[in-house]
Amino acid sequence: MKSLVEEISKFPFFKGLPDEQLGELARICIEQDYEKGREIFSEGEAAKGFYLVVSGKIKVYKLSLEGKEQILHIFDSGEMAGEVPVFAGGNYPANARAIEAVRVLFFPRVSFMELLNRTPSIAVSLLAVLSQRLRFFTHMIEDLSLKEVPGRLAAHLIYLGARSRHGNTLELDITKTQLASLLGTIPETLSRILARMAQQGIITVQGKKIRVLDREALEALAAGGKGLI
Amino acid sequence: MKSLVEEISKFPFFKGLPDEQLGELARICIEQDYEKGREIFSEGEAAKGFYLVVSGKIKVYKLSLEGKEQILHIFDSGEMAGEVPVFAGGNYPANARAIEAVRVLFFPRVSFMELLNRTPSIAVSLLAVLSQRLRFFTHMIEDLSLKEVPGRLAAHLIYLGARSRHGNTLELDITKTQLASLLGTIPETLSRILARMAQQGIITVQGKKIRVLDREALEALAAGGKGLI
DNA sequence: AAGAATCCTTGACTTGTATCAAAAATTCCG
DNA sequence: CGGAATTTTTGATACAAGTCAAGGATTCTT
Numbered sequence: 001m002k003s004l005v006e007e008i009s010k011f012p013f014f015k016g017l018p019d020e021q022l023g024e025l026a027r028i029c030i031e032q033d034y035e036k037g038r039e040i041f042s043e044g045e046a047a048k049g050f051y052l053v054v055s056g057k058i059k060v061y062k063l064s065l066e067g068k069e070q071i072l073h074i075f076d077s078g079e080m081a082g083e084v085p086v087f088a089g090g091n092y093p094a095n096a097r098a099i100e101a102v103r104v105l106f107f108p109r110v111s112f113m114e115l116l117n118r119t120p121s122i123a124v125s126l127l128a129v130l131s132q133r134l135r136f137f138t139h140m141i142e143d144l145s146l147k148e149v150p151g152r153l154a155a156h157l158i159y160l161g162a163r164s165r166h167g168n169t170l171e172l173d174i175t176k177t178q179l180a181s182l183l184g185t186i187p188e189t190l191s192r193i194l195a196r197m198a199q200q201g202i203i204t205v206q207g208k209k210i211r212v213l214d215r216e217a218l219e220a221l222a223a224g225g226k227g228l229i
Numbered sequence: 230m231k232s233l234v235e236e237i238s239k240f241p242f243f244k245g246l247p248d249e250q251l252g253e254l255a256r257i258c259i260e261q262d263y264e265k266g267r268e269i270f271s272e273g274e275a276a277k278g279f280y281l282v283v284s285g286k287i288k289v290y291k292l293s294l295e296g297k298e299q300i301l302h303i304f305d306s307g308e309m310a311g312e313v314p315v316f317a318g319g320n321y322p323a324n325a326r327a328i329e330a331v332r333v334l335f336f337p338r339v340s341f342m343e344l345l346n347r348t349p350s351i352a353v354s355l356l357a358v359l360s361q362r363l364r365f366f367t368h369m370i371e372d373l374s375l376k377e378v379p380g381r382l383a384a385h386l387i388y389l390g391a392r393s394r395h396g397n398t399l400e401l402d403i404t405k406t407q408l409a410s411l412l413g414t415i416p417e418t419l420s421r422i423l424a425r426m427a428q429q430g431i432i433t434v435q436g437k438k439i440r441v442l443d444r445e446a447l448e449a450l451a452a453g454g455k456g457l458i
Numbered sequence: 459a460a461g462a463a464t465c466c467t468t469g470a471c472t473t474g475t476a477t478c479a480a481a482a483a484t485t486c487c488g
Numbered sequence: 489c490g491g492a493a494t495t496t497t498t499g500a501t502a503c504a505a506g507t508c509a510a511g512g513a514t515t516c517t518t
Contacts, residue, residue, distance in 0.1 A: 131313045135314075144413070
């Protein structure tokens with residue numbers, strides 16, 4: 001039980017809460033493991049609760065009728081998934097699947113809402129989490145509708161570069177097919193654009209490793225300049 | 230002062246709060262009027278607070294470098310705008326402008342957060358609001374990336390039809406240029422597609438009035454079927 | 459009501475990207 | 489390790505939608 005409290009206290013939205021409340025959270029949550037490829041919840045399903053990712057990765061995605069997949073978000077450890085219907089009511093608005101072995105903490109809706117009503121100060125930090133996700137989606141909508149694929153890719157590479165600082169070499173932790181879906185395109189197109197950027201000396205690609213050679217060119221592309229021939 | 234409390238109590242997220250808290254809200258908010266076309270806040274600006282729309286309409290939008298505009302949302306009376314940076318910190322992530330004469334209640338960030346910490350039960354209902362907006366954006370991302378323009382238009386017409394029930398005739402309350410931007414396209418394309426749908430007997434267009442003749446065809450389009458010739 | 463400004467429509471053209479197909483390269487697992 | 493499954497790349501083709509341009513229709517303003 002003690003380690004669970006420690007685990008929970010590491011999550012940004014529960015950080016700084018008094019031990020008593022951490023204990024309450026620990027009491028209502030359930031540890032679960034999903035192996036790679038396992039479905040965690042699916043669109044339209046009645047929401048039973050939400051998930052905190054302890055380790056591993058979850059993709060949240062939508063499917064078109066023809067089966068085309070648009071990834072909305074990839075949740076890494078420390079992030080919260082499936083919380084929308086818990087607060088807004090209704091069903092899960094998308095599907096979630098483990099893209100690698102995943103350990104999560106599951107918070108059942110009913111007991112969490114009960115706790116929330118008893119200790120509403122938790123809600124204030126959750127507001128920040130939801131607001132950040134809203135901001136992320138705002139960017140995503142902008143990218144999908146305003147920029148062409150090279151621009152979206154450039155923006156994403158810059159975003160990745162800002163997170164993990166290993167010189168200017170960055171390692172994708174998802175497949176290129178998944179990256180394509182995240183960018184709202186298809187693997188073929190992504191492959192062609194990566195090749196084009198490499199040929200122009202902007203980047204270098206070796207498997208999942210991408211090295212940025214010309215950051216300025218990348219930034220020009222991300223800013224919307226139609227530059228890639 | 231009394232009328233302000235009444236005003237506030239009508240907003241879904243403050244409905245059901247005790248009079249005492251409504252009074253506190255009334256005390257910290259400021260009534261403001263914006264004439265049509267006036268800028269309310271702009272992207273990157275430090276967030277001073279958020280807005281509740283009392284009457285009129287606000288568009289929240291992003292601009293590309295070339296000046297192309299993507300409308301993220303049109304806020305009608307009863308809705309809340311600009312709250313993301315209030316809870317998540319930082320700046321406004323988009324621009325906001327009155328598309329008709331607008332009356333708003335402005336809640337300054339600092340005093341609102343102070344109130345929120347004193348009476349955190351308000352936060353619980355705000356969680357629902359943010360979650361609903363997240364769900365809306367989830368749909369929007371799906372539409373933008375998974376469907377072609379006719380599908381997006383069809384989905385939007387169905388959505389409008391569900392809201393205002395005037396037979397099967399519905400009246401746009403925004404310009405077609407704005408609708409185009411909301412759908413992630415340009416006026417020329419929207420015009421062509423409306424004409425095509427009219428020619429196929431699915432709808433009839435007269436100015437801002439659109440009459441739905443063949444709801445099934447519309448639903449087929451919205452569902453993603455590539456049907457429009 | 460007249461003029462100005464905006465919005466809407468239509469046409470010809472260009473282009474980015476999806477599709478289909480099939481080979482090459484990785485990764486996965488027994 | 490070695491074969492299977494997946495992922496990635498490349499090519500040829502098709503088409504949806506954006507761009508540019510210009511005329512027509514509204515709507516706004518004085």
